Amino acid sequence: MSAPVKLNVNGLPVEVPAGASVAAAVAQLTLQFRRSVSAEQRAPLCGMGVCFECRVQVNGVTHVRACMTPVSEGMQVITDA
Amino acid sequence: MPDRYDVLVVGAGPAGLAAARTAAAHGARVGLLDAQPRPGGQVWRHDVRRKAPRAARDAIGKLQGVDVLASHSVVAIESSALRVETPQGGQLVAYGSLILATGARELLLPFPGWTLPGVTGAGGLQALTKQGWPVAGKRVVIAGSGPLLLAAADTLRKHGAHVLGIYEQAPAASVHAFAGQLRHWPARAAQAIGLRLRLAAVPYHFGSFVRRAHGSDTVQRVDIDTPTGTQTVECDLLGVGYGLVPNTELAQLLGCTMDYPGPHPHVGVDRLLRTSVGSVYAAGEAGGIGGLAVARLEGVMAGHVATGHSMAAHALLPQRDRERRFGTLLARHFALHPRLHTLADKDTLVCRCEDVTLGELEGFSDARAAKLATRCGMGACQGRICGTALAELGRFPRSGARPPIFPARLATLAGLTTLPSDDAYRGS
Numbered sequence: 001m002s003a004p005v006k007l008n009v010n011g012l013p014v015e016v017p018a019g020a021s022v023a024a025a026v027a028q029l030t031l032q033f034r035r036s037v038s039a040e041q042r043a044p045l046c047g048m049g050v051c052f053e054c055r056v057q058v059n060g061v062t063h064v065r066a067c068m069t070p071v072s073e074g075m076q077v078i079t080d081a
Numbered sequence: 082m083p084d085r086y087d088v089l090v091v092g093a094g095p096a097g098l099a100a101a102r103t104a105a106a107h108g109a110r111v112g113l114l115d116a117q118p119r120p121g122g123q124v125w126r127h128d129v130r131r132k133a134p135r136a137a138r139d140a141i142g143k144l145q146g147v148d149v150l151a152s153h154s155v156v157a158i159e160s161s162a163l164r165v166e167t168p169q170g171g172q173l174v175a176y177g178s179l180i181l182a183t184g185a186r187e188l189l190l191p192f193p194g195w196t197l198p199g200v201t202g203a204g205g206l207q208a209l210t211k212q213g214w215p216v217a218g219k220r221v222v223i224a225g226s227g228p229l230l231l232a233a234a235d236t237l238r239k240h241g242a243h244v245l246g247i248y249e250q251a252p253a254a255s256v257h258a259f260a261g262q263l264r265h266w267p268a269r270a271a272q273a274i275g276l277r278l279r280l281a282a283v284p285y286h287f288g289s290f291v292r293r294a295h296g297s298d299t300v301q302r303v304d305i306d307t308p309t310g311t312q313t314v315e316c317d318l319l320g321v322g323y324g325l326v327p328n329t330e331l332a333q334l335l336g337c338t339m340d341y342p343g344p345h346p347h348v349g350v351d352r353l354l355r356t357s358v359g360s361v362y363a364a365g366e367a368g369g370i371g372g373l374a375v376a377r378l379e380g381v382m383a384g385h386v387a388t389g390h391s392m393a394a395h396a397l398l399p400q401r402d403r404e405r406r407f408g409t410l411l412a413r414h415f416a417l418h419p420r421l422h423t424l425a426d427k428d429t430l431v432c433r434c435e436d437v438t439l440g441e442l443e444g445f446s447d448a449r450a451a452k453l454a455t456r457c458g459m460g461a462c463q464g465r466i467c468g469t470a471l472a473e474l475g476r477f478p479r480s481g482a483r484p485p486i487f488p489a490r491l492a493t494l495a496g497l498t499t500l501p502s503d504d505a506y507r508g509s
Contacts, residue, residue, distance in 0.1 A: 017129045020213030024129075027214050031198035031299050038436040041298065043198030045433070045466070047205030048123060049116055050186050052461035052488070053433060063461070063488070067209065068152075070118050 007075040016071055023047075023054050023066035026079055033066060035080050086112035086148070088387045089163070089176035091155060091331060094122020095373055096365025096380035097182030098140040103384025104180075105146040112174060114150035114165065116487075122184055123204065124373055128211040131239060140377075150174070156485035156493060158334055161360075164485075164493065171493030178360045178387040181332050181348060182380060185325035185366035187229075188345075190470050191431050191439065192424035194294030194303075199318050206320030207233035210240050217241030219317040222303055224248035224291045227324045227415045231276045234283055237320075245314055246284040248305055250323070251415050253287035259414035266407055268374075290421060291321050323417055325370050326469055333482040335361055342369070344472040353386045353394055354379060362387055371408035378404060422474045432467040434460020442471070448480040461488050 002018040009029050016025045023044050026033060031043040034055050044054035044067050054066040057078040088104040090097045093115035101113040119127045125137035157164040162175040187202040201209065203225050210216050221242045223234045226249060234244045249256060263270040289307040294300045302315045327347040329339060338357035339346035348363040350356055356363050364383040365376030378401045382394040425431060427440030435456040445451035448458060448468060458464030468479030485494065
């Protein structure tokens, strides 16, 4: 297995296996991915890019589906953005 | 510069992989695009900790002469071309023939507590787990309907989860009758026996369904209706999915005729997988839920037909028809009980994008009117979750697809080939 990937979620370091999703990296720390229009905390539902509940900010780009985005070294992820 | 392919395949699951490989073997220039970062689709989704099954490795490894366009989301159609969005920007991909192998998604039904973090689809939890979602040592309840529940439980256990139980809504008699029929499909029977043996330690309950999930920040316990009364189970994760529905948005946008065997549409095709639109074909789950074997066979057939080799496709029809009968058997034995239509109460959110409750939708008999008045279905998922659920609940059918079929950046829609980051728009 290749070396784990180190990234940053809400300013905290996280390590996940290569090929893991941003969703998996966020879930190491929190299940609060986004805030709904009535301020409920939400987390991934469908796991396959359909429901958009897992949206986070990745390297400054908002509304990125965490379940469909592979992690990369040094990535900066912000939840509830 | 726009790329043009003789055959463009949308969806890199088993059907799309087979279609692309077959079309390429006939000498066509083939593009295979998928919104996901890796080919495999849902059933052959890459697992970060485990080796892929041999069939998946073969299908993905033997794509000589095929351009694999990963992380390409189709957002709109143009004349014999698709407007796609990639992490790098928008793009136009032109085609001679188009094969829709868009697969299926899970049917997710609203119930009190389903918006709590930690509540996912059953296949959804399996997909997340394969991509590294932390489940080791977690107490997991798997519920809903269909054989996918067993596959999900198996993956979860292989990743170290403690699966407390599988709760199938179909009654025991129906599931046992289904198992009895499996002898007509020996490969499937062997697979089912293997799964049951690996899951021997996991209780498999029938005639049971999750009524409510409780928790503050995340799910902590679930109420489950069983034939012998209500059980409360403490858990860390709940995966609940009620089978599959075909992804038809792109086909609808293209104007393909839909078939409605029940509340959910699938793409209408003839014996050679031709849709009602010229040079557009559909293979696998898009044309009705049939499973892996159907997807692989129809993928090959579509690859033949799209390159003018109809005779070769014809030869596969008896085998395909036989496998399609398995889909019919599944649908019959795992038919959803009408009581699942009453799980959501008036305060349950149905539209999770716009936070619209079932109560707010009282009195509406049409998706468009409901959307205009309540914003139901107007959010990022574009009604894929709530519209499908409301159709299943018998409220009103989902409205037709309009572009963009997935949320897209304005730059993509404007046809730009480079995409500035949000920072550029903020001037930072």
